[in-house]
Amino acid sequence: MKKASILMIIGVSFLLGLFNFPLWNIVLGAPQYPEPLGMNIHIDGIRDMNEFDLQNIDGLNHYIGMRKLPKPEEMWEFSVFPMVIGGMIILGILVGLLGFLGKVDYKWFIGWFMIMSILGVLGMYDFNAWMVDYGTNLDPNAIMKLANPDGTPMSYKPPLFGHAKMLNFDVTSLPATGAWMMFTGMMLTIIAFFIGKSAKKATVKKHVVTAIKVKTNDK
Amino acid sequence: MKKYRYSITTLLVLALVVASCGDQNGKASSNGALSSSAAEKVYVAPGEQDEFYAFLSGGYSGNLTVYGLPSGRMFKEIPVFSQFPTSGYGYSEETKPMLNTSYGFVPWDDLHHPDISQTNGELDGRWIFVNGNNTPRIGRVNLSTFETEEIIEIPNSAGNHSSSFITENTEYVVAGTRFSVPVPQRDMPINEYKGNFKGALTFISVEPEHGRLDIKFQLLMPGFNYDLSHPGRGESHGWFFFTTYNTEEANSLMEVNSSQNDKDFIAAINWKKIEEYVNGGGGTKIPANYAHNVYDETTHTGTSTMNKEVLTVDPTKVPGAVFFLPTPKSPHGCDVDPSGQYIIGNGKLSADLTIHSFDKMLAAIEEKKFDGEAYGIPILKFEDVLAGTVKSGGLGPLHTEFDAKGNAYTTFFISSEVVKWKLGTWEVIDRKPTFYSVGHLMIPGGNSRKPFGKYVVAMNKITKDRYLPTGPEMEHSAQIYDISGEKMELIYDFPTHGEPHYAAGCPAELLAPKSKKIYRLNENKHRYAVTNPGEARVERDGNEVHIYMSTIRSHFTPDNIEGVKVGDKVYFHITNHEQDFDVPHGFSIIGQNTSELLVMPGQTKTSVWEPKQVGVWPFYCTDFCSALHQEMQGYVRVSPANSNIDLSWSLGE
Numbered sequence: 001m002k003k004a005s006i007l008m009i010i011g012v013s014f015l016l017g018l019f020n021f022p023l024w025n026i027v028l029g030a031p032q033y034p035e036p037l038g039m040n041i042h043i044d045g046i047r048d049m050n051e052f053d054l055q056n057i058d059g060l061n062h063y064i065g066m067r068k069l070p071k072p073e074e075m076w077e078f079s080v081f082p083m084v085i086g087g088m089i090i091l092g093i094l095v096g097l098l099g100f101l102g103k104v105d106y107k108w109f110i111g112w113f114m115i116m117s118i119l120g121v122l123g124m125y126d127f128n129a130w131m132v133d134y135g136t137n138l139d140p141n142a143i144m145k146l147a148n149p150d151g152t153p154m155s156y157k158p159p160l161f162g163h164a165k166m167l168n169f170d171v172t173s174l175p176a177t178g179a180w181m182m183f184t185g186m187m188l189t190i191i192a193f194f195i196g197k198s199a200k201k202a203t204v205k206k207h208v209v210t211a212i213k214v215k216t217n218d219k
Numbered sequence: 220m221k222k223y224r225y226s227i228t229t230l231l232v233l234a235l236v237v238a239s240c241g242d243q244n245g246k247a248s249s250n251g252a253l254s255s256s257a258a259e260k261v262y263v264a265p266g267e268q269d270e271f272y273a274f275l276s277g278g279y280s281g282n283l284t285v286y287g288l289p290s291g292r293m294f295k296e297i298p299v300f301s302q303f304p305t306s307g308y309g310y311s312e313e314t315k316p317m318l319n320t321s322y323g324f325v326p327w328d329d330l331h332h333p334d335i336s337q338t339n340g341e342l343d344g345r346w347i348f349v350n351g352n353n354t355p356r357i358g359r360v361n362l363s364t365f366e367t368e369e370i371i372e373i374p375n376s377a378g379n380h381s382s383s384f385i386t387e388n389t390e391y392v393v394a395g396t397r398f399s400v401p402v403p404q405r406d407m408p409i410n411e412y413k414g415n416f417k418g419a420l421t422f423i424s425v426e427p428e429h430g431r432l433d434i435k436f437q438l439l440m441p442g443f444n445y446d447l448s449h450p451g452r453g454e455s456h457g458w459f460f461f462t463t464y465n466t467e468e469a470n471s472l473m474e475v476n477s478s479q480n481d482k483d484f485i486a487a488i489n490w491k492k493i494e495e496y497v498n499g500g501g502g503t504k505i506p507a508n509y510a511h512n513v514y515d516e517t518t519h520t521g522t523s524t525m526n527k528e529v530l531t532v533d534p535t536k537v538p539g540a541v542f543f544l545p546t547p548k549s550p551h552g553c554d555v556d557p558s559g560q561y562i563i564g565n566g567k568l569s570a571d572l573t574i575h576s577f578d579k580m581l582a583a584i585e586e587k588k589f590d591g592e593a594y595g596i597p598i599l600k601f602e603d604v605l606a607g608t609v610k611s612g613g614l615g616p617l618h619t620e621f622d623a624k625g626n627a628y629t630t631f632f633i634s635s636e637v638v639k640w641k642l643g644t645w646e647v648i649d650r651k652p653t654f655y656s657v658g659h660l661m662i663p664g665g666n667s668r669k670p671f672g673k674y675v676v677a678m679n680k681i682t683k684d685r686y687l688p689t690g691p692e693m694e695h696s697a698q699i700y701d702i703s704g705e706k707m708e709l710i711y712d713f714p715t716h717g718e719p720h721y722a723a724g725c726p727a728e729l730l731a732p733k734s735k736k737i738y739r740l741n742e743n744k745h746r747y748a749v750t751n752p753g754e755a756r757v758e759r760d761g762n763e764v765h766i767y768m769s770t771i772r773s774h775f776t777p778d779n780i781e782g783v784k785v786g787d788k789v790y791f792h793i794t795n796h797e798q799d800f801d802v803p804h805g806f807s808i809i810g811q812n813t814s815e816l817l818v819m820p821g822q823t824k825t826s827v828w829e830p831k832q833v834g835v836w837p838f839y840c841t842d843f844c845s846a847l848h849q850e851m852q853g854y855v856r857v858s859p860a861n862s863n864i865d866l867s868w869s870l871g872e
Binding site for chain 1: 737771772797798799800846847
């Protein structure tokens with residue numbers, strides 16, 4: 001269980017990466033942008049991939065009537081996400097420590113993992129909802145109003161995952177370092193759960209054997 | 220049967236492998252039929268970039284042009300000494316001071332000899348120095364912005380031709396006079412030239428960090444014509460060599476009268492010795508009047524200051540600092556090989572090249588083997604300093620550069636050819652015709668300790684039938700030769716701009732990575748900049764109206780201006796708010812008596828407009844900046860001089 005608890009603490013610690021590395025990365029390349037523009041989505045705000053990228057993306061987006069990319073203070077997510085992640089890290093490390101001291105068992109590890117997964121899915125859902133709003137809720141006085149072949153107004157929601165062609169831009173949206181660190185860390189917590197589980201089984205077996213031995217000696 | 224089929228397949232596969240190996244070998248060797256194709260050697264495929272930068276002087280265009288090698292594609296014209304309406308250089312309020320001189324505003328010059336800054340004799344790519352020949356000036360171009368940053372006028376000089384060559388750590392950029400003149404200038408009979416005129420050789424110190432120029436001293440030499448020069452390098456670092464002609468000191472019909480002496484001189488100047496003399500308080504300060512113009516990258520503004528004094532040095536007062544090396548027949552180019560041992564005099568009216576030995580020169584000086592003197596300056600014996608003569612069979616050698624393998628390449632103007640010869644043995648290895656009458660040539664790094672001897676560019680004076688005819692006036696032709704092999708190979712021919720007199724080249728990787736993409740708006744310290752559109756405004760100061768305007772795709776802020784009156788002097792201060800690579804905005808207004816402005820991202824430029832008629836006058840962006848470029852326009856309402864309409868300005872109202 002000690003080994004499992006240490007792994008739990010290490011796994012949870014990987015989430016600290018989210019405070020430094022971007023969670024998601026969206027890259028926009030076009031013929032006249034051989035060096036693509038890009039934005040890094042961090043848990044506390046959207047930042048340039050290269051200096052001035054956000055300003056230049058906003059500059060291009062104004063043609064099609066998209067709002068400016070949100071500043072951290074303009075979206076509640078960017079103040080809540082760091083608190084949620086921070087809280088989960090504290091909780092996870094606490095669970096790991098208590099496991100190390102034998103106060104809680106391995107089931108708490110999977111419990112933490114499940115809460116984190118649910119929060120993750122909610123986060124993705126929220127992120128996607130924002131992108132839908134951002135890409136479809138356009139200024140009615142936009143300079144360029146384009147329609148799909150079926151006559152519906154064209155929308156510009158970036159893909160949540162993968163590549164999409166939007167006008168002259170190739171947009172690629174993929175998880176970035178922070179997300180990969182979170183993924184790795186969460187996998188480690190699952191491994192911690194299984195190690196804890198098998199260690200428990202072994203201990204039970206040992207206890208049973210000892211008990212039988214004691215009984216035999218009594219005879 | 221099955222087995223047999225297998226073995227046939229195996230054989231086929233083997234054969235393919237062998238064949239493809241052979242193919243690769245064929246391509247790798249230089250004897251392959253494909254690799255000898257000139258077209259392939261110069262072909263830089265779409266999207267690919269050139270291997271070298273080449274900076275060709277524009278001669279009478281007054282500007283510097285940037286090309287790629289081996290493609291011969293022109294990338295940019297950098298305005299230095301001439302007004303350039305394309306960008307507004309010399310027209311905008313910020314750049315007018317750059318062309319200020321003691322003669323007032325001089326909007327043109329004759330730009331001759333670019334030289335790239337060096338460290339330890341190797342190209343370092345910080346700056347490129349150029350000379351204005353007509354109204355003597357030295358310019359410095361920054362090689363991260365590719366813009367002119369500084370111009371200093373050279374007093375007591377005329378025909379600033381043996382310039383702008385630099386010492387091997389860019390300690391000095393040197394400017395020598397081709398035409399000797401009275402120093403100081405005075406009213407005197409022309410035919411009293413002999414013995415009275417002086418030839419000023421000016422050593423301008425270069426501040427290592429920012430490149431700021433400052434005249435350290437002027438050496439007042441006898442009144443010869445100082446034609447070209449080059450620094451010593453390696454062992455001869457600390458010396459500078461100048462070719463001279465008209466040692467006859469003729470003042471009329473020079474083409475005959477200055478060509479009578481069998482030998483002129485190469486002047487060898489121990490500048491380190493003179494520097495010591497000057498640092499020790501030597502030299503004489505004399506009154507002068509010359510402009511020093513500096514462009515500041517953060518204020519985007521040039522300022523001109525007049526300097527009133529210059530330190531002169533009489534060469535006879537510094538013993539052991541100046542010597543004359545007799546050199547046949549009015550030598551033109553004065554070139555020093557990469558080791559610094561050989562000083563080459565290109566005797567333009569002869570068939571031969573004269574090569575002096577630096578070691579022999581030092582020995583002769585040591586032993587005081589002088590052959591008389593000229594105006595107190597010792598003349599060394601020709602035989603004592605001669606290292607060798609290249610008997611080329613060509614006629615009219617002008618200029619020599621070097622590769623890294625001990626070879627030299629000389630242009631022959633009269634016989635229209637480039638001759639390759641070997642340093643030390645002086646034997647001619649190869650010769651190739653040029654088209655036609657070649658002046659100078661350039662090998663990237665070919666006047667440094669580390670040449671990149673892959674291509675030589677020959678710059679010609681006569682074009683005639685090389686391209687489609689364009690009437691009597693044509694651009695000059697240039698040829699590129701591959702010099703990587705034993706024999707030179709003509710691989711390309713391209714027209715240049717103006718009249719290139721010299722060029723400098725360097726590997727692309729020295730400059731490309733540090734080439735600026737934008738100016739940072741948050742570092743813009745221009746006096747009239749607006750760094751956010753909210754600050755855009757119009758202010759009146761008497762009859763001066765200052766419009767603080769910003770641009771971003773695709774509008775001006777403000778774009779409607781009222782309250783301007785006939786007789787006003789209207790300053791449009793345009794700040795480009797883009798921070799995106801290659802998104803300039805232009806500005807022009809109807810009836811402007813000056814050029815447009817082309818404003819780079821983050822930059823501020825100013826144009827003056829003096830409205831003469833009542834009306835509503837449009838202005839617009841001249842650079843196709845976006846899909847809405849056509850919409851990027853505005854209006855200025857001009858009212859009668861006596862009207863009382865207040866200034867007002869707006870955008871989107």
